[in-house]
Amino acid sequence: MNDDKAAVLSRLARAVASSGSGDPLAVRLCRACVDIAHAAGGAITFGYASDDRMTVCTTGEVAARLEDLAEVLGEGPGWDAYRSGQVVSGDVQDERWPVFGASARREIGMVYLDALPMRPGGQLMGVLTLHRRSGRSGAGAFDVEMAQFVADAVGAALLREPGWGDDKGPVGPWAARSRVHQATGMVVAQLGIGVEDAMALLRAHAFAHAASLDDIAAQILSRRLNFSITDTTTRNEEP
Amino acid sequence: MSARTAAQALGDATSALVAEHDTIDVLARLMRDCQEVVPADAVGLVVATAGGELELLASTSHQTAELEIFQVAQDDGPCVESFQTGALVTACGNEAMVRRWPTVGSAIAVAGFDMVHSQPLLWREHVLGAVNLFRRQPSALDEQGARLTRAFADIATLAVATAQEIDFEQIQAQVRRALQGRVVLERAKGVLAYAEKVDMAAAYDMIVRRAAEQGISLSAMATSIVADAERTR
Secondary structure, three states, X not given: OOHHHHHHHHHHHHHHHOOOOOOOHHHHHHHHHHHHOOOOEEEEEEOOOOOOOEEEEEOOHHHHHHHHHHHHHOOOHHHHHHHHOOOEEEEOOOOOOHHHHHHHHXXXXXXXXXXXXXXXXXXXXXXXXXXXXXXXXXXXXXXXXXXXXXXXXXXXXXXXXXXXXXXXXXXXXXXXXXXXXXXXXXXXXXXXXXXXXXXXXXXXXXXXXXXXXXXXXXXXXXXXXXXXXXXXXXXXXXX | OOHHHHHHHHHHHHHHHOOHHHHHHHHHHHHHHHHHHOOOOEEEEEEEOOXXXXXXXXXXXXXXXXXXXXXXXXXXXXXXXXXXXXXXXXXXXXXXXXXXXXXXXXXXXXXXXXEEEEEEEEEXXXXXXXXXXXXXXXXXXXXXXHHHHHXXXXXXXXXXXXXXXXXXXXXXXXXXXXXXXXXXXXXXXXXXXXXXXXXXHHHHHHHHHHHHHXXXXXXXXXXXXXXXXXXXX
């Protein structure tokens, strides 16, 4: 092992051991990665393209919005990293993700992204995404092999960490995600369509209204938004 | 979640990602960083061999290396005590060190150290070794320093205990199953909340009641509720 890898593990160890904040492990590890890579922020999402997709941590609003845009639009470096199992880097002008890039440019401005697939033991479990404002100049902080090593270490640590999805109450990654699943169930009941179609409808609606998936879910759960009302073949079931 | 379990989680990661021949590099680096961040003036790491003998594995200075070897030879001193008892051993001040370990304590004092802190490497019910911190001033570790030391010791422990193979495939499958079960339960709550015009808590109670009535699991009930709703039109 080269000294760099040991140094990275050690820095992650410090992040883990650092006290005071009481933040979950995912948040501390994500911040440590942001730090190590000289990035502006980052996010960790499990099961990126799967049914049980869940963003377990974002370091700030920009990271949260980028993650949300990627989910709603179904494209971006995170998707490519998850599909290929390889580190994917690029900015918001990249031709590989035109819609994601245009939306991110409009809302956030110029950002450069590194998407690192977490695959401890060869098992792909999600994506760690880092963003930078300063464009390509900062990207040299990490070579691809090191980036992959960091992502694997973080993934392995989180896989063994039982607490990340056990949040009770209205905040935390699972609470946010559970609202999306509840809303999906409501749309299934409203329209009698499949779960995947209901999810697609939520995403399309979020995109059309430049809203986050969580916002749309909240509107459905509060019964302010009902897809069956606009469907002329069904009667209005709003109470 | 405590810092200890977080450190253990990262330790697991370390042990899984680090090849056997890399372990010494990782340990040396961990000890250097431990010395820097706690902080201490010197740090040493001893581990037990298969025969139960303590052996020096990493140290941040020649002087500590000699002290550790001396303790092992004398079969006395903070690191030996910590290893034998599995408990944290700490002594601050020349007098306290000499009183506790007459020969070894004097040797530590002569080497210019006035505080020693020995954290055992605990692996399940076994003690694998100990991390020893030395300071030139008679100042004990504060809570933060002790916690950092414990975290570094945990990670060192896992790096030493690499014989433990971690089956990520199996763990990930468990996590996914647990997550999937919760996903379908949330969807079923949404279905009932809309169809029965109730709130989420009442929807959950309905799923629990129906599952009990039909004698099936909660996730089987939830799956069936969602599947029925998908076909209603």
